[in-house]
Amino acid sequence: MVLETIDVAMPYYGDVGMMQQAVRSVIAQTDQNWRLIVTDDGSEPGVPEWFASLEDSRIDYQRNDHRLGVTKNYQKVLSLVENPLLVFMGGDDVMLPHYLATVRDCLREFPDAKIVQPGVQVIDTAGNPAMPFVDQVKRHLFAPKAQGRRLYGGEDLAVGLIRGNWLYFPSLAWRSDIAKKVGFPDDLDEVHDLAMVIDALCLHATMVVDDTVCFRYRRHAVSHSSAAATSGRRFVTERTYFTGMIERFEALGWHRAAAAARNHIGSRLHALTLVPKAVRRGDKGGVRNLTRHAFGNPRAH
Structure with missing residues (x-):
């Protein structure tokens, strides 16, 4: 069976070392059928040269001619997506080696689902496991309590997310068709992640929630x-x-x-x-x- 390529879209701006760790975590996936798209919205020296040194044809690196800002950089990277599956990865987050294999398995079990939220470990700036108050509230007050792998959608999921957004957007895997259909709104910079998911739900998309921890989300004290x-x-x-x-x-x-x-x-x-x-x-x-x-x-x- 031929596996669909997963586009890992990384709208990057920020710390070079963390970005390199993020890229290496993609390269280290047990599922090697991926394509990495990086739209660099910064100007740090040596970054284009570092990507060139990787000599990996699956990596499409582009430095923006001028600063686009958060939302327009997301819109740009989305416009470059070509494959049926998609992840919007943060330039400071880390995939565990089985991340892509896990989300692919979720979509194999629930082929009609449009979004996957796998298990996430929160880390701090130094990369150590962390559980700030905001994440404690997400886990204990708003996130579903069911264990294993479940399918959610419709008004029930919308209500839960509006009450408290318990998702970790950079860890979500998407069917590219729904991601392109809803896109990123121009005027909701701070909440475009929630808005995008809610828009998908309004179009009757469903989401798989799996408790297999396979992604590390970095929570910065200042961001x-x-x-x-x-x-x-x-x-x-x-x-x-x-x-x-x-x-x-x-x-x-x-x-x-x-x-x-x-x-x-x-x-x-x-x-x-x-x-x-x-x-x-x-x-x-x-x-x-x-x-x-x-x-x-x-x-x-």
């Missing part, structure tokens, strides 16, 4: 997303997104999902936990944004 969260900027975007989804869910007859979008409990809790940090930083605007998001009247949005 683009964490800085946006502490300032409250992320939650302004989230509130706009949730408000816009209420009408869409109602049109689908997904009234529980509409209620979840109106209340966005997990997003509110996340904002509340960041208020002390914003206070310590003396960020008055951040405190205002965070408290408004945490305690604002959902009916007013």
Whole structure:
């Protein structure tokens, strides 16, 4: 049987050493039927030369002519995808050797599924196992409790993700057709990962959730997303997104999902936990944004 090639799309910007570790983890896969697409949005010296030294025809490396930013770089790498299966891997994350084999096995068992969320180990900046508070909440409050490998979809999955996004986007494997159909929205930089999955669910896509740990997701103490969260900027975007989804869910007859979008409990809790940090930083605007998001009247949005 001929296996479908899996496109590993890496929209890269950041630490060179972590990126090289990420690339080596792809090369080390037990399933060698992959193609790696790297769109480099940085300007670090020596990176093009390092990729050239790998001498692997399966690796398509491109340095952007000018800085695109997060969303446009994701859009670019998606436009370069050619094969039926796809992973959007972070340039600082790590695949364990059996990652591709695991997601392929999930799709073999559930051939109609469009997305796979395998088991994930969270690591810190140094690469050590970690379980920050945000990930404890994901695991214990919002993620499905079923063990093994299960198929999810429809309003039930949408409700769970709107209440609290427990996915690890860089570890997701996609059918390329649905990923291209939904794409990355231009105006939702901080929440494009959730928006993309929810859009797929609205098109009746289903997701396999498997507890086989095969991917390491790096959680940084300081990052683009964490800085946006502490300032409250992320939650302004989230509130706009949730408000816009209420009408869409109602049109689908997904009234529980509409209620979840109106209340966005997990997003509110996340904002509340960041208020002390914003206070310590003396960020008055951040405190205002965070408290408004945490305690604002959902009916007013």
